[in-house]
Amino acid sequence: MQCDFILRGHVLSFQGSPFASAQPEAATRLYEAMAISDGKVAGLGTLAEMQALLPQADVIDHDTKLILAGFVDAHVHFPQTAIIASWGKRLIDWLNSYTFPEEMRFGDPGYAAEIANRYLDLTTANGTTTTCSFCTIHPESVDAFFTAAQARGQRVAAGKTCMDRNAPEGLRDTVQSAYDDSKALIERWHGVDRLEYAITPRFSPTSTPDQLAALGALWAEHPDCLMQTHLSEQVDEIEWVKSLFPQARDYLDTYEEFGLLGARGLYGHAIHLEERERHRLRDFGAALIHCPTSNTFIGSGLFDMGGLMAEGQRIGLATDTGGGSSFSMLRTMAAAYEVGQLRGRPLHAAELIWLATQGSARALRMEDKIGNIAPGMEADLVVLDLASTPAIAQRAARAEDLWEAVFPTLMMGDDRAITEVWINGQCV
Structure with a gap:
């Protein structure tokens, strides 16, 4: 009561x-x-x-x-809780050295539940009340995260990460299993209490065109779900994407071609965007998620907050744990200010708080429920x-x-x- x-x-x-x-x-x-x-x-x-x-x-x-x-963290990886602040790698090596070995463990429901609860304890202690999380390829990891959040009465979003290539054996699913598992999880969790499902291709290098197409079809069948992925995080990542998708106009086109660009889409990082990508993201009302501690910690680059806001982009703020080096949205606001200074656009305290609350809630299309006191x-x-x-x-x-x-x-x-x-x- x-x-x-x-x-x-x-x-x-x-x-x-x-x-x-x-x-x-x-x-x-x-x-x-x-x-x-x-x-x-x-x-x-x-x-x-x-x-x-x-x-x-x-x-x-x-x-x-x-x-x-309460703070709203719009892009996280709860399975990376135990490997936060790992030393010395850039994106691809970081995934192979730290992330993928840890994510292997999440087929174990007990371990998944332990980390889900640890993660929510840590974020709650830092004032975060809503997160949008990537899980692992294991449905057990999604069940663990939603179960822990449901017990706490939290509004969260999450989804099973889908990868059918360029990942180790044991962390790859298939075109069919990605679709089937995600669909079953949507039916089990989406809209239950304060829980929302996010269809989750990790990023285009780890999904074949067939898998991206299957997830695009799933999103078309469930348009009230979010879709989360990564976009233009590092320059060498972009070159890799170009080599894997030689017909694509740019990185964003590897999603757009397969029905994975939309108003409920969340695109993490979005640092090195081309002009066409910026126009298409704005036209669709998609959300760009700024991850400043991650972008500096693994050497990705400096997000163009001033330019992107001026052209009318929808922008949220996130820790990106564990590529990000803190569970705290206060630390994330400080990093966003520092990145803004380096880009010649320092952010006012009101702008920082708005990004960590209403801005992120807008990114998640939850601004009518959370992110403001009204x-x-x-x-x-x-x-x-x-x-x-x-x-x-x-x-x-x-x-x-x-x-x-x-x-x-x-x-x-x-x-x-x-x-x-x-x-x-x-x-x-």
Whole structure:
């Protein structure tokens, strides 16, 4: 049974995208309190207004802390939890040296369940309430992730990774088994409680044209599913794709040709895009997922946030664990700021928070449910302590406004800044 609550503090709500305004903070509004009823946001306003709205509700006073929508991580690999921060490889060698040997283990339901729960423990501790995860080729890995998320009441998306070439024996499926397994998993999990299925070709080098075509056909049969993959992460990867698909106009065309370009498509990394690719992605309303800690950790390149936003792309933010080097969306926001500086477009604190909440929710087509604090939205929340360490506290004490007080936590904060996490109206 869910109870009613009132949270008092600095409650941040987005009224629009801060990227659409010359003054990013103008897209936000701060409230004194918020009300939660039946797992959803019931209202925003003064404490007195919320107490009039829910007279019997308990009041939880967070004083000077900042209350946000829970962080939304739009591109992760939960099976790589145990190999995060592995040394010294670029993409293809990294997959062969670390990723594929670890993913072999996920045919074991017990191991898959252990890592799924470990991953959700780690991300919840860092304020992340929704993730969109690649699993392994094993249906057991999908079952484990959805089972763990369902038990916690979380809204998540995930899918069985499909690969029928350029992967070791034991991590390859077939055209038929990729289709059949994915279809069975859709029927078992998609739309159950807060769970959504994402059709998941890892990337075009590990799928034959026949497998890509089969997954495109599956997506056409289930257009309400997400589709997630990788796109233009590293220059040598792009050259490999060109050698495998000599007739393709570009990397994106290896998906487009087989029905794997669409509005519910999620394309991780998208660093080295050609002009045609940018136009097609925007025309379809597809989502590009920025993975800054991963892109720097394995030497992929610098995402063009300024240029892509200016041309109207739909963009989310992600840790890309375990290619990314942190489970924390705070660390990911800091890395996004650093990448922006290197590209000549530093991001405002409001823009960073929007990317980690509403921006990622928009990428997942879940912005009507999560990613913002507004009446009717699901009550997934994080409460941030803006003075969580002595170093952050002494800088925040010098701040002349809230945004200057928030920024040190975005740059230097970690799980110590996470005071509370709420999932589906329950403090966890």
